[in-house]
Amino acid sequence: MNRDDVITAMRQWMEKAVIGLNLCPFAKSVYVKNQVRFVVSDARHADAFLEELDRELGFLAAADPQEVDTTLLIHPTLFPDFLDFNEIAGIAEEAVVEHDLEGVLQVASFHPAFQFEDTEPDDIANYTNRAPFPTLHLLREDSIARAVAAYPDAEQIYERNIETMEKLGIEGWKALGIPGGKDDAQ
Numbered sequence: 001m002n003r004d005d006v007i008t009a010m011r012q013w014m015e016k017a018v019i020g021l022n023l024c025p026f027a028k029s030v031y032v033k034n035q036v037r038f039v040v041s042d043a044r045h046a047d048a049f050l051e052e053l054d055r056e057l058g059f060l061a062a063a064d065p066q067e068v069d070t071t072l073l074i075h076p077t078l079f080p081d082f083l084d085f086n087e088i089a090g091i092a093e094e095a096v097v098e099h100d101l102e103g104v105l106q107v108a109s110f111h112p113a114f115q116f117e118d119t120e121p122d123d124i125a126n127y128t129n130r131a132p133f134p135t136l137h138l139l140r141e142d143s144i145a146r147a148v149a150a151y152p153d154a155e156q157i158y159e160r161n162i163e164t165m166e167k168l169g170i171e172g173w174k175a176l177g178i179p180g181g182k183d184d185a186q
Contacts, residue, residue: 001076003040006040006074006076006132006133007038007040007074008179009132009133009178009179010038010072010074010131010132010133010135011038012132012177012178012179013131013132013178014027014031014036015031016176016177016178017176017178019031020176021161021164021165021168022164023128023161023164024157025147025151025157026143026144026147026151029147030069030070030143033069035065035066035067035068035069035070036068036069036070036071036072037059037060037068037070037071037072038071038072038074039052039056039071039072039073039074040074040075040076041073041074041075041078042075043075043078044078045078046078046088049075049078049088050088050091050092050095052073053073053092053095053136054095054099056071056073056138057095057096057099057101057105057138058099059071060105060138060140061099061101061104061105065140065142065143069140069143070137070138070139070140070143071137071138072135072136072137072138073135073136073137073138074133074134074135075133075134075135076133076134078134079111079134080134081113082111082112082113082114082115085109085111085134086109086111088134088136089107089109089136092107092109092136093106093107103141104140104141104142105138105139105140105141106138106139106141106144107136107137107138107139108129108136108137108139109129109134109135109136109137110129110130110131110134110135110137111129111130111131111134111135112130112131112132112133112134113130114126114127114129114130114131116129122170124162124165124166124168124169124170124173125162125165125166127165127170127173128158128161128162128165132178132179
């Protein structure tokens, strides 16, 4: 896939799942204001990807939040195995600390085969973090704090998302037609 196809697939995921199912009640406002930066990596190995992560952390920390509030760092091919990608996500969290950005930025991860600890691969709860491609989501802590303060019962978002996914079911997820995901080929 070329960069445009990857970004199109990620935008469809944002629109149909993240915003459409209200999995993240804070996503719509930054998305409609075009404050989400989509960065598609073509790194050939993990070290090069982590160098891109370093650059993106610096970029986002320095950027005007009114222009760029959050970044999705996407690699469509380098991390097909979720456990390998999960290790990269852990390194990304360490990079935030190494860049003295703890309390400024944080990292969330998404993957086509995302699996929460102590769940089965086909557990519908895992789909809350399934995206078309392995993705590190770099978020501003200030933005999260403002959104949480404005949203009633923000601590219940996770539970509500699982309820949403249970009602939707795997067939409902597949019917969304989100391209590139693990179930796209099934």
